Structures are given as structure tokens and as C-alpha cells.
Amino acid sequence: MLAGRFVHRSWLWSTWPLSFRAMSTAGHENKRRRVESLSIGLVGFGSIGQVIAGSLKSGEIPGVSLSAVIVQRERSERPPELGSALLTTNIKEFLAADWSLCVEAAGQPWVREYGKSVLSQGRDLLVTSVGVFTDDQFLEDLTNIARTSNARLLLPAGAMPGLDWMSSAALDEIDEITLEQRKRPEGWVGTPAEEHLDLSNLTQEATVFQGTARVAANQFPKNANIAAALALGTVGLDKLQVRLVADPNVPGPTNKVSLRGKCGELSLEVRGKPLSQRTSRIVPFSVLKALKNLSSPLSIGL
Numbered sequence: 001m002l003a004g005r006f007v008h009r010s011w012l013w014s015t016w017p018l019s020f021r022a023m024s025t026a027g028h029e030n031k032r033r034r035v036e037s038l039s040i041g042l043v044g045f046g047s048i049g050q051v052i053a054g055s056l057k058s059g060e061i062p063g064v065s066l067s068a069v070i071v072q073r074e075r076s077e078r079p080p081e082l083g084s085a086l087l088t089t090n091i092k093e094f095l096a097a098d099w100s101l102c103v104e105a106a107g108q109p110w111v112r113e114y115g116k117s118v119l120s121q122g123r124d125l126l127v128t129s130v131g132v133f134t135d136d137q138f139l140e141d142l143t144n145i146a147r148t149s150n151a152r153l154l155l156p157a158g159a160m161p162g163l164d165w166m167s168s169a170a171l172d173e174i175d176e177i178t179l180e181q182r183k184r185p186e187g188w189v190g191t192p193a194e195e196h197l198d199l200s201n202l203t204q205e206a207t208v209f210q211g212t213a214r215v216a217a218n219q220f221p222k223n224a225n226i227a228a229a230l231a232l233g234t235v236g237l238d239k240l241q242v243r244l245v246a247d248p249n250v251p252g253p254t255n256k257v258s259l260r261g262k263c264g265e266l267s268l269e270v271r272g273k274p275l276s277q278r279t280s281r282i283v284p285f286s287v288l289k290a291l292k293n294l295s296s297p298l299s300i301g302l
Contacts, residue, residue, distance in 0.1 A: 037063040037064070037065070037295060038063065038064045038065070038100055038101050038291060038294060038295045039065055039066075039067040039098060039099040039100050039101070040052075040056065040064065040065065040066050040067060040068075040099055040100075040101055040102075040103055040291070041067060041068045041069075041070070041094060041097060041099035041101070041102045041103070041123075042066060042068070042069045042070070042085075042102075042103050042105065043069075043070055043094075043102060043103065043104045043105060043106045043110055043114075044070075044071065044104070044105040044106030044107070044110070045069055045071050045079065046105065046106070046276070047275045047276040047279055047284075048105040048128060048275070048279060048283055048284045048287070049069070049105045049106075049284075050079070050081060051275070051284035051285070051288075052066075052103060052105065052284050052287055052288060053066055053069065053079070053081040053082055053085075054081040055284075055288055057080075057081050057082070057083045060288070061288060061291055061292050061295065062295075063295040063296070064291045064292070064295050066082065066083065066085040067085055067086065067097055067098055067099040068085055068086040068087075068088065068094055068097035068098075068099050069082055069085055069086065069087050069088070070088055070089065070090075070091065070094040071087070071088075071089055072089065072106075073089065074089055075087070091114060095114075095117060095118070095121065099123070100123060100124065101123065101124040101125075101126060101291075101294070102118045102123055102124065102125045102126065103126045103128075103287060103291075104125065104126065104127050104128055104129060105128050105284075105287070106129075107129050107221070107222070108129045108131060108132040108221050110129075111127055111129055111132045112132060112138065115127070115132075115142055116141065116142065116145055118151075119142060119145045119146045119149055119151045119153065120145055120149055121149070121151075122149045122150055122151050123151055124151055124152040124153075124154060124294075125142075125146075125151070125152070125153055125154065126154040126155075126156060126287065126290060126291075127153070127154070127155055128156065128158060128225065128283060128287065129221070129225060130155050130158065130217075130225045130226075130228045130229045130232070131217035131218070131220075131221050131224060131225045131227075131228040132221075133155075133228060133232060134213075134214045134217045134218050134228055134237055136237075154290060154294075155229060155232070156286045156287055156289075156290045157229065157286050158225060158226055158229055158280075158282070158283050158286050159225075159226050159253065159255065159270075159272060159280035159282050159283055159286070160226040160229045160230050160255070160257075161255065161257070161268050161270045162257060162266060162268050163229065163230065163233055164301055164302070165266060166230065166233065166234050166257070166259055166266065167233040167234060168263070169234075169259065169261050169262075169263040169264070169266075170233065170234040170235065170261075172261060172262045172263050173261055173262045174234060174235055174259060174260070174261035174262075175260045175261050175262075176258070176259070176260045176261075177230075177234055177235055177239075177240060177241075177257070177258065177259045177260075177261075178240075178241050178242075178243075178257070178258050179213070179226070179227055179230055179240060179241070179242050179243070179255070179256070179257050180242075180243045180244075180245065180255070180256040180257075181223070181224065181226070181227070181242070181243070181244050181245065181253070181254070181255055182205070182245040182246075182247045182250050182253070182254040182255075182256075183223065183244075183245075183246065183247070183250070183253050183254075183278070184246070184247065184248060184250060184251075184252070184274075184277075185197075185199040185200070185202045185246045185247075185248055186199070186277050187223065187246075187253070187274075187277045187278050188208055188223065188244075188246050189277070190222075191208070191219075191220050191222075191223060192208075192209075192219050192220070193208040193209075193244075193246060197246060199246060202246055202248050203248060204247075204248070204249075205245055205246065205247040205248075205249070206245070206246050206247075207243060207244070207245055208220075208244040208245060208246050209242070209243070209244040210241075210242070210243045210244070211241070211242065212237065212238050212239070212240065212241065212242065213227040213228055213230065213231035213237045213238075213240040213241075213242050214228075214231070214237035214238055216228075216242040216244060217231075217237075220244065222278045223244065223278055224242065224244065226255065227240065227242045230257070234259075250271070251271070252271065252272050252273050252274045252280075253272045253273075253274060253280045254269065254270065254271050254272065255268075255269070255270045255272070256268065256269045289301075
């Protein structure tokens with residue numbers, strides 16, 4: 001069997017999508033953390049950040065507002081999606097702004113460099129670049145900081161379908177679980193796939209990678225975040241087997257998951273729509289769903 005009870009009890013709770021809570025046990029007030037409104041500090045304004053900012057500006061999620069956005073480079077024109085939110089390239093200015101929850105949509109390096117600073121301030125941190133947590137020590141460090149600061153480290157499901165069911169099944173026992181990710185050849189440009197595949201002239205499917213989720217997320221940090229999310233939520237990074245495929249015949253990102261365990265069997269195939277070459281369109285909406293759950297007295301699909 002793939003799942004061990006030690007893995008589930010110690011790791012699964014700390015990486016449960018949308019419900020990682022590092023609470024202080026002192027005082028009744030700390031145990032009632034839900035707030036009626038959320039102010040967001042957004043990291044990155046690429047394809048994911050633009051959708052999130054636009055949705056918040058339009059008021060699609062009551063009680064959630066955009067307070068600040070940090071980007072790498074100065075912009076000649078201010079994006080209209082930002083409304084009155086602070087736009088800056090300065091990390092000190094960003095961290096000094098008035099927001100309560102940081103949404104990272106900029107990549108693993110930002111999380112490594114500034115994730116600890118966010119949590120140390122007692123602010124919640126929602127990470128889309130889940131692959132950064134293939135570093136066990138880093139995940140443990142952020143977990144401990146969140147715990148002592150009464151903050152939360154939040155990992156959304158992203159493009160991983162059925163993660164709520166599979167994470168629940170992992171609290172029992174899992175016998176087998178596999179993940180296959182397919183993307184068009186251009187989605188693998190700039191990755192190690194170019195070392196052994198002629199992506200521009202590919203006419204049939206080709207395996208880009210086959211191995212553990214830990215190695216997949218390390219070698220393909222912008223492509224395999226869902227592998228890390230699934231592994232952390234179920235059997236662990238070194239037990240989940242992953243196959244990454246370049247396929248010129250798929251219209252967009254396609255994910256196949258198979259699970260067999262004591263709770264039953266699950267087989268899923270999602271033919272997603274692309275937001276960009278590497279990102280599924282569902283990813284920013286997964287973040288928005290998380291923000292909706294966090295700001296509302298009614299939470300569905302935890």
C-alpha cells in the first residue's frame with residue numbers, strides 16, 4: 001500500500017487545500033479566525049494575476065478587495081484592473097501596505113525569498129507555485145513560522161481536479177495513485193524537455209518525464225505544480241508516480257488521475273482550457289474560490 005498513516009497524520013493536514021490553519025491554542029478569540037472581509041496583497045500580474053485582479057475589481061466576491069500588487073518591473077501604463085490598489089516594485093513598500101492575505105502568482109523564487117517574511121508578520125499566504133514545497137525543510141520552516149505567528153499557509157487545488165475527495169481518501173489507505181499531464185509541445189518550451197525532444201516538429205505524443213512527483217515538480221517548476229499538490233495531499237512526493245507528455249493533438253492541458261484505495265476507486269480526465277502556454281484557465285478561479293470560502297460564513301468543498 002502506498003499510504004502510510006504516519007504520512008497522512010503529519011503531512012496531509014498541513015497541506016490540506018484551503019484549510020491549512022496554524023493556530024495558537026491560547027485564547028478563544030484566536031480559535032475564531034474567520035473575518036467578514038479580506039484585503040489582498042497580490043504578487044505578480046501575469047495571466048493568473050490579471051484574472052484575479054479583474055474579478056476583485058468587479059466585486060464578484062463580496063467582502064474581498066485588492067489592496068496592493070507587486071510586480072518585477074515598472075509599467076508605462078497602470079492596468080485598469082487594479083482600481084485604487086497600490087502598484088509597486090518595492091518589496092518593503094508592498095509588505096508595509098494594508099492587506100491581510102498574500103496571494104502568490106509569480107513563481108517559486110518569490111515564495112522562497114519572501115514567504116517567511118509574509119508569515120512572520122502574522123499574515124496569511126496563499127501559494128499557487130506549490131512545487132516549491134518539494135523542499136521538505138522549507139515546508140517545515142514555513143509551517144513553524146505560520147504556527148508561531150498565528151498565520152495560515154494556504155495551498156489551493158489549482159488545476160488538480162478531485163483533490164478534496166482524494167485527500168479525504170488518503171486519511172484511510174491508498175493502494176495505487178498515478179497522474180498523467182498532457183500539454184501541447186509549446187507548453188514545454190524552456191524546460192528540460194528541449195534537451196531530448198524537437199518540440200517544434202513534434203507530430204505525435206512523446207514522454208517528457210516519468211518518475212516521482214518530487215522530481216517532476218523540481219525539474220518542471222512551471223508545469224508540474226498540480227503533481228506537487230496531489231502528492232502533498234495524498235501519498236507524499238516520493239510515492240506519487242507522474243508522467244508528463246508533450247502531445248500536439250490535444251487542444252489544451254489534459255490531466256488524468258487514477259486512484260484505488262479502501263474508500264473506493266476514482267478515475268478522472270479533465271480536458272482543460274489554457275490560460276497561457278503553461279497555465280490552465282482554471283487556476284485563477286481556484287484562487288478566487290479559495291478567497292470566497294475564506295471570506296464567507298459558508299464554505300463549500302473544503
